[in-house]
Amino acid sequence: MTGDASEIDLSKQDLREVTAFAAVCAEAVLEIFEAxxxxxxxxxxxxxxxxxxxRGGERGRSLRDTASAALKAAKCADTTAAREAAWSAMSAAGAAYLHPLAKATQVKHILGAGAYAARAAELVAGDDRSVGAETLEQVVHRATPAVVAVLRRYPTAxxxxxxxxxxxRALDAGLRSLPLVE
Structure with missing residues (x-):
């Protein structure tokens, strides 16, 4: 998918890698919403x-419908932490819709689930920013070299x-600072 300068080379496998990363991030905080x-x-x-x-399925209606449903679930949450956890899940399903456009706003498709997960963890800990920082460290370790390679094709957050x-932005900087892996 290349052609003009505003387009990013992005394969279906790249989308699968980004979506798997987002799913791992969101999965880590599902219990916050479910509590x-x-x-x-x-x-x-x-x-x-x-x-x-x-894992190889098609990018279609199920992703869109479940992302929309998770957004609606967030509106039903009684706590802000639960809302952020639901947004993380919404972002995981939405990650499959990362666009091949060289726009900084697309970075949220890659990193949104991890950032919402970190925010949910902070809020559960009484808005403790150090918990968010620790969660971001875990998220950085979850990122595969393929995810980092995709992120580096986009402008910074x-x-x-x-x-x-x-x-x-903190997650973006952390992932971009990792050494290049071929």
């Missing part, structure tokens, strides 16, 4: 759909976005 809303499987369903795509935006 708040034990009878609501929508975020877990979104992560399941992300895994299905990452944009400004704004509140605390989650800060976490995305």
């Amino acid at each position: 708040d809303q034990p009878d609501d499987s929508r975020p877990r369903d979104a992560v399941g759909a992300a895994w299905e795509f990452a 944009p400004t704004g976005g509140g605390r989650v935006g800060e976490l995305i």
Whole structure:
């Protein structure tokens, strides 16, 4: 998928790698949402759909529907931490829709699930930013060389976005600082 200067080379396998990474990140905080809303499987369903795509399934209606449902579940959450965990799940399903456009805003498709997961963990710990930093370290270790290679094709994460935006930028910087792996 190349052609003009604003396009990124992005294969279906790249999308699968990014989606698997996002699913791992979101899976780590599903219990936060489920403790708040034990009878609501929508975020877990979104992560399941992300895994299905990452493991070779098609990118289609299931991903879109479960991402939308996880977003709706976030609106039903009683706590902010549970809402952030549901957004992480939504982001995992949405990662499959990373666009091959050289725009900084696309970085959220790659890193959103990890940043929302870190924010959820911070909030569960009483808004302890050190917990967010520790979670981001774990997220960096979850990233495969393929995910880092995809990230490096895009501009750095944009400004704004509140605390989650800060976490995305910190995660972006952490992943870009890793040594190149061939």
